[in-house]
Amino acid sequence: MSLPISTREHWISTGKGQLFAQSxxxxxxHGEPILLLHDSLGCVALWRDFPENLARATGHLVIAYDRLGFGRSEGYPGALPLGFIDDEARENFPVLQQHFGFERCVVFGHSVGGAMAVACVAQHPLACAALITESAQAFVEHQTRDGIRAAEQEFAREGQLERLQKYHGDKAFCVLRAWVDTWLSDDFSDWNLDAELALVKCPILSLHGEQDEYGTAAHPERFTSVPGVPTVLKLLPDCGHVPHRQQQAAVLAAVSDFLRQFGGATTG
Structure with a gap:
């Protein structure tokens, strides 16, 4: 018999606009809450049934939120800066921590949300018990840019932008352009997480599909090469860029095992 899950919506004020979140x-x-950080085109609704199933599988409170400019949150004020990944960790993680009242959490990020999860751990080490990356990028790779170019062409086809409008409303075009223009920018070409990863002091689980369209196994290998902390690398066969949808059972099992073994561990 499945344990009941209580779902609640939250509206959270920030200095730049109101965030929508769900728990x-x-x-x-039991254990620390799991904070989900979505991908470049994502939002709470696009996690679909994963948060509920993650809460049921692990017994942890699960929290997801829409970044400013995405989903049901307010629009992003102005153009997205190239430092948006570090900005998310610096500006919104403390707001979420205060609203939900947790001392520590497990940060779980998908795609660029994984980079943001790394930044959260680097900037708030005492507040992060463990780090989980899924299909995340640790640096700018040719395959990442090629995948984005292909997606840009797909979204240019008639009716394709409406797919995003279903979730982001009138923010959809800005969501798409922020993703494409940032990652294809020459000024972003040297971006990487080396400095942030050097500051990580908690256990790391890195999940990655073997057929990921936006990055090779070099990314999870980089995430799990941090010295001095427990790390687990899980490559998922027959899986692309969205393991929590394409291989959800395997993801839930890997996360549950990881949290049972390392969820509360930290290094000095």
């Missing part, structure tokens, strides 16, 4: 609470909760 999934098991009837019997």
């Amino acid at each position: 999934w609470t098991p009837a019997e909760t």
Whole structure:
């Protein structure tokens, strides 16, 4: 019999606009909350049934939120700066921590959300018990840019932008352009997470599909090469860029095993 999950919506004020968030609470909760950070085109709704199933599988409270400019959150004020990944960790992580009242959490990021999760751990080490990256990029790779170019062409086809409008409303075009223009920018070509990863002091699980359209296994290998901390690398066969949808059972099992073994561990 499945344990009941309580779902609640949240509206959170920030200095730049209001964030929408949602939480999934098991009837019997244990461990630190899991904070989900979405990808470049994502939002709470696009996690679909994963947060509820993650809460049920792990027994942890699960929190997901729409970044400013995405989903049901307010629009982003102005153009997205190239430092948006570090900015998300610096500006919004403390707001979420205060709103939900957790001392520590497990940060779980998909794609660029994985980079943001790394930045959260680097900037707030005492507040992060463990780090989980899924299909995340540690640097700018040719395959990443090639995948984005292909996606840009797909979205240029008639009716394709409406797919994003279903989730982002009138923010959809800005969501698409922020993703494409940032990652294809010459000024972003040297971006990497080397400095942030050097500051990580908590256990790391890195999940990656073997057929990921936006990055090779070099990324999870980089995430799990951090010295002095427990790391687990999980490559998923027959899986592309969205393991939590394409191989959800395997993702839930890997996360549950990781949290049972390392969820509360930290190094000095």
